[in-house]
Amino acid sequence: MTTWQGWHQFVTTEPVTPPQPGQPPRSPEERLAYHSAFVTIRTPAISQLATQVRTLMILGRHQQATARPSLIVTGPAAAGKTTALLNVGRTCHLAHTRKNPTPPGSAHAAVPVAYVLVPPGATAKTLITEFARYLGIPTTTRMTQTQITDAVCHTYTQAGVQLVLIDEIHRLNPRTTTGAQAADLLKDLTERLRATFVYAGINVTDTPLFSGTRGAQLAGRATLITCGPLPACHGTREPFRDVITDIENNLDLTHHKNGTLPRHATYLHQRTAGRIGSLTRLIRQAAITAICDGTERITKATLDTIRLDHLAETHHRPSTRGR
Numbered sequence: 001m002t003t004w005q006g007w008h009q010f011v012t013t014e015p016v017t018p019p020q021p022g023q024p025p026r027s028p029e030e031r032l033a034y035h036s037a038f039v040t041i042r043t044p045a046i047s048q049l050a051t052q053v054r055t056l057m058i059l060g061r062h063q064q065a066t067a068r069p070s071l072i073v074t075g076p077a078a079a080g081k082t083t084a085l086l087n088v089g090r091t092c093h094l095a096h097t098r099k100n101p102t103p104p105g106s107a108h109a110a111v112p113v114a115y116v117l118v119p120p121g122a123t124a125k126t127l128i129t130e131f132a133r134y135l136g137i138p139t140t141t142r143m144t145q146t147q148i149t150d151a152v153c154h155t156y157t158q159a160g161v162q163l164v165l166i167d168e169i170h171r172l173n174p175r176t177t178t179g180a181q182a183a184d185l186l187k188d189l190t191e192r193l194r195a196t197f198v199y200a201g202i203n204v205t206d207t208p209l210f211s212g213t214r215g216a217q218l219a220g221r222a223t224l225i226t227c228g229p230l231p232a233c234h235g236t237r238e239p240f241r242d243v244i245t246d247i248e249n250n251l252d253l254t255h256h257k258n259g260t261l262p263r264h265a266t267y268l269h270q271r272t273a274g275r276i277g278s279l280t281r282l283i284r285q286a287a288i289t290a291i292c293d294g295t296e297r298i299t300k301a302t303l304d305t306i307r308l309d310h311l312a313e314t315h316h317r318p319s320t321r322g323r
Contacts, residue, residue: 001086001115004135008109010086011093015039018250028291031252035287039250041243043276045227046084049073049198052223053088057162057196070190070197072169072218074204075227078277081200084227085165088198089113092163111135111159114195118171124181128152131189135159149185153192161195170201174214183214190221200227229274232265240274241265247283255296264300271308282306 001007016037019026026034040046052071060068073081096112116130125145131152132139139148166186173179190197199222204210210219230240241262248261261268261283272278285306286298295302 002117002130002134004111007089007093007113007115007134011090011113019252025254026252031291032288034252035284035291038280038284040083040087041246041250041276041280043080043084043230043243044239045073045075045080045225046087049084049088049225049227050091052225053092053163053196053198056223057092060196068190068194068196070199070222071225072204072222073198073200073225073227075202076229076275077202078275079227079229080276081202081227082167083277085167085198085200086115089115089163089165096162111161113163113165114156114161115165115167118166118168118182120171121178122171122182123178124185127182127185131156145185149188153189156193156195161193164189164193164195164197166197166199168201169199169209170204170207173208174212175208179208180214183209183218187214187217229272230276231274232269238265240269240279243276243279244268244283247280251283251287251298253287253290253296253298256290256298261298264303267300268303271303278308282308 001010016034016039018034018039049071056069056071073085075081093113097110100110102109114131114134116127116134119126119130125148128145128148129139131137132148135152135155137148137151137155139151172182172186174183186197201207201209205224209215230243232238232240244261244265248256248258268279268282272282282303283298286302289302289306290296290298
């Protein structure tokens with residue numbers, strides 16, 4: 001998705017659909033493919049990010065003199081940051097193309113959204129080259145950073161890019177010379193492009209990105225959205241159990257009884273430390289196992305057999321509850 005062709009395919013491909021009442025049962029192969037792709041569960045972070053992006057895009061629409069306000073999505077690994085970023089990007093892209101359809105016979109589709117990954121050990125030149133690669137802007141090794149930046153700013157403006165999503169922002173370290181230059185490049189781009197910038201990274205506030213003069217400039221322009229683990233309880237609400245219920249309601253298993261997984265909310269919170277990425281992976285793997293072994297339902301015994309990502313496993317404390 002870090003090229004326009006890949007991004008366009010991502011946003012225009014119809015998302016998978018959960019089982020619908022009255023439809024004939026799907027084959028095991030179809031259901032395995034469905035649980036592999038699965039639906040996007042709308043978490044509180046996705047809802048908050050969607051609202052903030054929409055507001056800031058309107059706020060900065062006619063701003064001319066200074067950089068538009070931006071957003072930073074931060075949180076631990078496997079907390080759903082990239083999922084939230086991609087979901088909001090897709091929504092923005094589709095909303096724009098519905099309002100501004102490509103004229104018949106036009107060879108150039110609208111490019112409302114750009115998605116860029118910060119490369120490991122990013123320098124200003126390697127970072128701006130990623131911006132160029134997204135829209136297929138030709139570059140050569142002889143081109144200077146300034147030349148590539150000018151080409152990117154011109155092409156992005158002509159293409160009408162309105163939202164720039166920058167993932168893995170924690171890879172930037174402004175305390176190093178190359179990292180400082182890359183951070184200055186992003187500041188330059190926010191001032192030259194008529195677009196809202198949204199950054200995502202792991203525990204950004206704990207990195208050098210928020211320290212020193214450059215960090216103060218970034219913090220002064222960006223709204224922070226924390227995409228952290230969901231608590232088991234929040235006041236009178238149980239947000240983690242609500243997400244489990246949403247996931248369960250979208251499963252496609254012939255013998256699974258809804259209400260089974262929410263009863264194990266405490267156990268699932270222990271297993272995943274409240275991380276949405278770990279939770280969805282655990283339940284999807286259990287669903288695939290249930291299809292493959294013919295049981296067609298998920299039990300706590302099934303969940304116990306699933307090995308999770310190492311991050312979740314290191315936070316897990318075995319439960320003494322009965323099955």
